[in-house]
Amino acid sequence: xxxPDEPVPEGLxxxxxxLYAHFKTVSRPPRRLNLAHITFAGYGTRGNSPxxxxxxxxxxxxxxxxxxxxxxxxxxxxxxLTRDEDIESPSLVWFPHHSAELTPRxxxxxxxxxxxxxxxxxxxxxxxxxxxGPLVRHxxxxxxxxxxxxxxRHWGSxxxxxxxxGNYDRLDRKGWIE
Numbered sequence: 001x002x003x004p005d006e007p008v009p010e011g012l013x014x015x016x017x018x019l020y021a022h023f024k025t026v027s028r029p030p031r032r033l034n035l036a037h038i039t040f041a042g043y044g045t046r047g048n049s050p051x052x053x054x055x056x057x058x059x060x061x062x063x064x065x066x067x068x069x070x071x072x073x074x075x076x077x078x079x080x081l082t083r084d085e086d087i088e089s090p091s092l093v094w095f096p097h098h099s100a101e102l103t104p105r106x107x108x109x110x111x112x113x114x115x116x117x118x119x120x121x122x123x124x125x126x127x128x129x130x131x132x133g134p135l136v137r138h139x140x141x142x143x144x145x146x147x148x149x150x151x152x153r154h155w156g157s158x159x160x161x162x163x164x165x166g167n168y169d170r171l172d173r174k175g176w177i178e
Contacts, residue, residue, distance in 0.1 A: 012041055043063070044059065057112060058085050071091045072091040078109050124138040
């Protein structure tokens with residue numbers, strides 16, 4: 001979990017309530033959503049970083065090695081990601097893009113991912129046309145989740161996920177919806 005003004009200490013959180021105990025302003029996912037099969041990873045306080053909102057690829061790699069995280073699904077704006085090295089594990093990013101073209105920084109950061117989930121078909125087309133490499137697909141902005149999220153059997157157990165259910169917005173307008 002990565003939230004600049006409420007950093008979650010580095011570590012694994014096997015229960016969603018353990019993770020959300022660190023947040024004062026972020027809404028907890030709905031209790032009816034069964035998340036018992038997911039282990040959350042705390043990004044850490046980034047105490048040595050001059051910019052507390054920065055999320056570095058090198059720290060993601062450190063966490064993946066230390067806690068045996070196979071891949072990441074990053075949800076949120078890409079502006080906080082610094083690609084100071086390649087992301088070692090095949091990972092996906094849910095990328096909200098609202099322009100006709102990608103910036104050079106966006107191209108550089110997005111090319112580090114194995115896949116990009118776009119909010120709109122037109123954004124998916126722009127990203128696909130611009131990048132050579134990651135798989136790009138349109139994923140709707142709002143999705144209904146089943147009571148229990150399914151996972152392929154070949155993933156094994158336990159499943160560890162770095163996930164964000166809120167963002168930099170103080171009112172958490174983009175957080176979990178009950």
